[in-house]
Amino acid sequence: MxxxxxxxxxxxxxxxxxxxxxxxxxxxxxxxxxxxxxxHPFKASLLIWVQLPLWVFISIALRNLSLAASDSSAVSVAQNLSVGGVLWFPDMTLPDSTWIMPISLGLINLLIVEIVALRRTELSKFQKCVTYMIRGFSVLMVPIAATVPSSMALYWLTSSCVGLGQNLLLRAPNLRTLCRIPKMKSDSDTPFRDLSAAFLAKYFSRK
Missing domain, CATH: 1.20.5 (Single alpha-helices involved in coiled-coils or other helix-helix interfaces)
Structure with a gap:
């Protein structure tokens, strides 16, 4: 033994x-x-470490300008923001009471997450955790965007729309060829058709 x-x-x-x-x-x-x-992976994430502080600083600047009360120059900008809105948010210093921008922000962010997630056939445990965290953050951004000035919510919504556009445009074969982006084995000749098919199969197919 x-x-x-x-x-x-x-x-x-x-x-x-x-x-x-x-x-x-x-x-x-x-x-x-x-x-x-x-x-190196750090090079791929370098842009994030530049964008994230910039996003925070611009958001704080818009909040301070929208809530300005003492500085004369800031008050002038705040007055312009109070009459510079359009459609359902004429006063950009006030929150969006209709919740149109906050809900649109959450939906677009969730759509970006799903587009990135659908690109991979199988996610690792870490990638799944990160994906769920980003989904939770996207949902949390909805009530936050409903309590901040419309100028901030509009900036967040615009930034998310640009991110969605980048994710879609960089899939287009013609644009990738024009920008001289090397084609990988996993790249498809019909990316948008494959994306819609994967989306429908994941969320609307009967099991």
């Missing part, structure tokens, strides 16, 4: 040793691929 236990323990140690060296070699190979193809 004692010899069998030692043999089992030795086998476990051997498996751990092989796993450790496998992961070490895998990291080395991946690092070499990053250097060879100049495609």
């Amino acid at each position: 004692f010899q069998i236990h030692l043999g089992t323990l030795s086998s476990c140690q051997y498996n751990l040793y092989e796993t450790f060296h496998f992961r070490k070699n895998m990291k080395r190979i991946i690092s070499e691929l990053y250097v060879r193809d100049n495609c």
Whole structure:
């Protein structure tokens, strides 16, 4: 019995040793691929770290201008915002009481999340967690956008519309060819048809 236990323990140690060296070699190979193809993941996320602070600062600036009370120049801008709205939000210093912009903001953000999620055939656990977190944040943005000045909600909605447009336009084969974006094996010649089919299959197909 004692010899069998030692043999089992030795086998476990051997498996751990092989796993450790496998992961070490895998990291080395991946690092070499990053250097060879100049495609480190940080470069792909660099734009986010630039956009996010910019989005926050512009939002704070719009809030301060909309709620200005002391600074004479800021008051002048706030007065212009109070009469510079259109359609259902004539006063951009007040929240959107109709909830049209907040709800549109939430729907567009959710649509962007689903478009990105449908591009992958199978998500990892981490990617699923991130996707659910972004979905929750998109829903949370609806009541937040309903309580801030319309100038902020309009900026958020415009930013989300631009993001949706980018996600759709960068799928177009003609635009990718015009911008000289290399074609990958996973790219489709009919991306919009495939996207609509995947969307319908995921949410409207009968199981």
